[in-house]
Amino acid sequence: MSSIYRTLARGTLRDIALACLAVWFIGLSYGAIAVASGFPLWFPAAQSVLVLAGASEFLFIGIVAAGGNPIAAALAGLLVNSRHLTYGLALPDITGPDMTTTGPGRIWRRLLASHVMNDETVVFALAQEDLPRKRAAYWTCGLGVLLCWPAGAVLGALIGGAIGNTNAFGLDAMFPAVILALIMPALRDRVTVRAALAGAAIALAATPFLPAGLPVLLALAGVLVVVASQRAASQRAASRGTAP
């Protein structure tokens, strides 16, 4: 750990700590909401450690609580989590072989590194300049989230069970606000925001008629906006190419 402190700038460590605090806080609302939706305490506790991906866990709990099929809920969660595949493709070799460890320890290390990959760890790792700093930021944030998310979930489930009506504290507004804050940087792109609005409109229009979980999947049709813009861009490029 001491080498991590020497490697990372103090500002970065503070930002990582704040992000972990936010994760802990969202964990509180997650645990409280899960218990309020009728799940026993051990469920959000187990899910927070095993899945370790907030948005998909909220989605899973939401669909099942609304009477949806758990397998459909898992598929919806997997679709949301498929972004982790692109994270792994975008990151330099952080989770890969590390010269300082050898033998079976290396395999466990690699498995653990994969498991702690999430939105926050990837953002912090990408922001660092060189590979040692990327690795240090990745591990610090990743282990921080691995501790804070389940800890928050368990405490939230205990509190939620005790206070009963969590809606009175506005906890149900927290989750959409969290996700909105996470995607806000991506929404500054014009094409992406149009696709997102189209998807959201489709999901809202479908909600009264379809079983829980399906409207969100149907929203994927919003991606066609991006396809259309890519095609228009390539056509423009082509017509420029043939112009005298």
Add this chain to the structure above:
Amino acid sequence: MKDPTLVVAGMLALSAGTFAFRFSGPVLRQRISFPPWAERLLEAAAVVLLAALVATTALTQGHGFAGLARPGGVLVGGVLAWRKAPFLVVVLAAAATTAVLRLLGVP
């Protein structure tokens, strides 16, 4: 919780699949590369899914409208996020707005 076995099976499937995504990204990176348009599309697909999740969880409850208090809070959080307020401020402001609106009798 209805049918606990099926719910736990769903949760285990979600965790196994998520781990597979996390593990295979770095492995695939060493072997193949996606064309830029495919990467752009995957990235947009994740944002679209999450945006739909925001819209449905903010505005609907079951098959109907969720009332005004919750979307009101999310709207305040969204504006703060747009203005680049810190994450914790965004989340707490959203919850506080909704709680105050409910206290005032807004559904």
